[in-house]
Amino acid sequence: MPTTEEQHNGTAQAGMPQxxxxxxxxxxxxxFLKDCFQQCEDVIFYTFELQGGKxxxxxxxxxLTDSAMLDEHIIEPLKQRYPDKPDSANVxxxxxxxxxxxxxVTPTHSMEAAMEAILAxxxxxxxxxxxxxFTIDAIKFDKRGVSEPSAESVVRxxxxxxxxxxxxxxxxxxxxxxxxxxxxxxxxxxxxxxxEIRYAYIEGIVxxxxxxxxxxxxxxxxxxxxxxxxxxxxxxxxxxxxPFPQLLTTERPDVAASHLLEGxxxxxxxxxxxALIAPGLWASFLQSPEDYYERHHFGxxxxxxxxxxxxxxxxxxxxxVAIITYHxxxxxxxxxxxxxKARSQVPFPALVEALLMEIMFEALREAGARLPQQVGSAxxxxxxxxxxQAAITAGLVSAPMVMVVAITGVSSFLVPHYNLxxxxxxxxxxxxxxSGMLGMLGLMMGIILLMTHLFTxxxxxxxxxxxxxxxxKEELKDIFLRVPVWxxxxxxxxxxxxxxxxxxxxxxxxxxx
Numbered sequence: 001m002p003t004t005e006e007q008h009n010g011t012a013q014a015g016m017p018q019x020x021x022x023x024x025x026x027x028x029x030x031x032f033l034k035d036c037f038q039q040c041e042d043v044i045f046y047t048f049e050l051q052g053g054k055x056x057x058x059x060x061x062x063x064l065t066d067s068a069m070l071d072e073h074i075i076e077p078l079k080q081r082y083p084d085k086p087d088s089a090n091v092x093x094x095x096x097x098x099x100x101x102x103x104x105v106t107p108t109h110s111m112e113a114a115m116e117a118i119l120a121x122x123x124x125x126x127x128x129x130x131x132x133x134f135t136i137d138a139i140k141f142d143k144r145g146v147s148e149p150s151a152e153s154v155v156r157x158x159x160x161x162x163x164x165x166x167x168x169x170x171x172x173x174x175x176x177x178x179x180x181x182x183x184x185x186x187x188x189x190x191x192x193x194x195x196e197i198r199y200a201y202i203e204g205i206v207x208x209x210x211x212x213x214x215x216x217x218x219x220x221x222x223x224x225x226x227x228x229x230x231x232x233x234x235x236x237x238x239x240x241x242x243p244f245p246q247l248l249t250t251e252r253p254d255v256a257a258s259h260l261l262e263g264x265x266x267x268x269x270x271x272x273x274x275a276l277i278a279p280g281l282w283a284s285f286l287q288s289p290e291d292y293y294e295r296h297h298f299g300x301x302x303x304x305x306x307x308x309x310x311x312x313x314x315x316x317x318x319x320x321v322a323i324i325t326y327h328x329x330x331x332x333x334x335x336x337x338x339x340x341k342a343r344s345q346v347p348f349p350a351l352v353e354a355l356l357m358e359i360m361f362e363a364l365r366e367a368g369a370r371l372p373q374q375v376g377s378a379x380x381x382x383x384x385x386x387x388x389q390a391a392i393t394a395g396l397v398s399a400p401m402v403m404v405v406a407i408t409g410v411s412s413f414l415v416p417h418y419n420l421x422x423x424x425x426x427x428x429x430x431x432x433x434x435s436g437m438l439g440m441l442g443l444m445m446g447i448i449l450l451m452t453h454l455f456t457x458x459x460x461x462x463x464x465x466x467x468x469x470x471x472x473k474e475e476l477k478d479i480f481l482r483v484p485v486w487x488x489x490x491x492x493x494x495x496x497x498x499x500x501x502x503x504x505x506x507x508x509x510x511x512x513x
Contacts (some may be wrong), residue, residue: 022109026128029111030057033124036115041116048075052084056127064121066140073102074125074136091127096134100125104137116174116194146172146428149251149273154290161251166270170387172253173200177260181205187218190226196270197232205263213460214265214278229269229276236267236278238458243426245419245457248277248284255289279459281466283479286310287415291482299482309411314424316408317358318435318443320401321350326439345395353397353435356404358432360387360423365409464469 010272030045037043044065046058056078058070082099085092093107108114108124109132117135118124125134146168149161162169170184181203188194197218201211214236221235229249229424237246248264251258252274256266259277267276277284288305291299323330331339346353364383388406391397408428415421427450434442457464467475477483 007035022111022114022133026130026133028055028125029126030059030116032111033059033115033118033126033199033257039219048079050078050084050091050127051080051082054082054084054127054129056091056125058123058291058305059118060123060138061121063119064139064141065123066138069102069138069140074100074123074138077101091130093130093132096125096127096130100136102136102138106135107132107192108135109133119194136417142376143168152250152252152255152289154293155287157289157293158252158254160253162253162256162268162273162275164271164273166198169253169268169273169275170198170200173257173260173266175254176257177202182260185215189218189221189223189232191224193225193227195226197226198268198270200260200266200268202260206262206265210263210265210279210460210462213314214267215239218267226269226274227271229267229272229274229397232267232269233276236276236460238460242453242459243423245285245417245423246280246457246464248280248417249274249419251275252289257462258289258292259284269351279462281459281462282464282488283467283475284452285417285420286415292485296482296484303480303482306414306416310416310424313408313412313415315430315431315443315447316411317354317404318431320404321354321432322435322439322443323399324350325436339398339400346398348396349436350401351432353401354405354432354436356431357388357391357397357401358408358428361405361409428472 023032030047032046042062044058044060044062044450047055048058049055058074060070077099078096083095097105097107108117114124114133114135120136121139121141123136123138125136127133143165144163146160146163148159152161160172174182179202182200183203184198184200186196186198188196199214199218217236218232221232223231223235225233233245233247234240235250239246247267248259256275256277260266265278267278269276286303288302288306291303294302324343328336343350348356364387367383368490388402392399412421412425415424431443433444434446436442438445454465455463456471463470466472467479
């Protein structure tokens with residue numbers, strides 16, 4: 001964890017004066033803050049008299065503060081019940097703490113900490129005759145309510161999802177994991193944004209090596225701004241150049257809680273509804289929360305269907321291009337005659353045909369995702385039908401190619417995690433090029449290179465293909481099968497703590513192909 005001094009240095013780098021010291025004269029502190037916040041119309045300075053005639057100033061951000069709470073728990077008590085002592089010229093810390101009825105009141109003697117508190121939405125109380133200031137938690141702002149995440153909807157299961165408020169997300173985890181062994185630690189990163197990052201783990205279940213590695217990488221981050229968890233994800237990956245995601249992402253508290261129980265670490269970023277889960281391993285990206293909410297028979301069948309569709313999505317067009325270009329003898333006679341008739345009017349080779357259709361399909365998919373929800377799905381479906389039929393009629397592509405691309409596109413939708421789906425969609429193009437140039441030999445070369453990369457890739461020192469390579473029999477039952485929950489002795493059988501013995505903490509870039 002970063003020390004207080006490190007956090008204050010970060011604050012100074014964010015445009016705050018490094019040599020500013022808290023003065024025993026409150027008026028000097030107020031004047032200094034007003035000078036720092038020049039042309040900041042949303043920073044409010046309100047000066048009032050305490051009972052007895054002494055003065056104080058409140059400094060807070062308009063729009064982030066509960067005005068009713070300021071009146072009821074700070075201003076009114078100080079105006080009416082402050083114990084004025086004629087023999088004491090200064091405002092005493094203990095008198096303020098006894099008078100103010102707000103819940104969180106913390107004395108401060110640091111100008112950097114005071115400015116950081118104001119920018120975080122806290123209220124700063126500065127008595128004009130006191131050696132200390134007081135930060136008061138009176139934060140109130142408009143925020144999105146807890147709702148079902150649209151990107152991870154399920155038929156059966158909890159409906160709540162993470163939001164953009166860090167405290168709410170942490171509370172959603174606490175609701176599900178009700179044990180004091182659930183620990184949460186925080187730090188701030190981003191020189192200009194000072195974004196709070198909180199990582200959660202269960203003591204006694206998480207591997208100490210994994211916790212030390214995550215803590216080391218988070219503390220070693222050096223960014224000017226952190227606006228979303230995606231900024232953090234890029235800084236924590238072992239191999240940033242790999243197309244495969246190395247951290248799981250989720251908007252569902254139940255998914256995050258289940259991974260906590262397996263020994264993983266959940267990373268929450270203030271302002272982002274997407275939580276990061278470390279480490280992210282291959283098998284985890286092909287599991288859906290609904291696998292564990294439905295009966296185990298259905299969970300196993302759907303999981304196998306998911307694996308099959310992943311293979312189709314990756315090599316389906318490549319296999320078609322290789323066979324139709326170089327290995328026509330593999331196709332039955334009746335089928336090859338039908339395909340030859342369909343391709344007789346097509347002027348392009350199969351590789352160019354496949355690339356054109358795949359690029360168009362990906363363009364339609366992205367257009368549907370970027371358009372408003374009411375018209376996005378209609379545009380993507382209608383666009384695919386119209387363009388596909390028009391391309392066949394114009395003789396630019398053959399009907400079998402349109403069918404192959406359509407099957408590939410539908411198969412790609414079965415990949416439950418969006419980041420893995422993107423990796424598969426990107427890798428589909430080099431696989432097609434290899435197949436178009438070298439046939440089945442090129443396709444096998446692409447598969448071998450891909451498997452070599454996967455078997456050497458690591459996530460926080462743990463092999464990416466854990467359970468498969470290296471082989472661990474106790475983990476296989478949750479990779480290829482969804483066994484009944486009553487057969488699992490402990491949640492740790494699906495966990496990552498035991499895997500640390502086969503990995504090492506090499507740090508970022510330590511594992512490479």
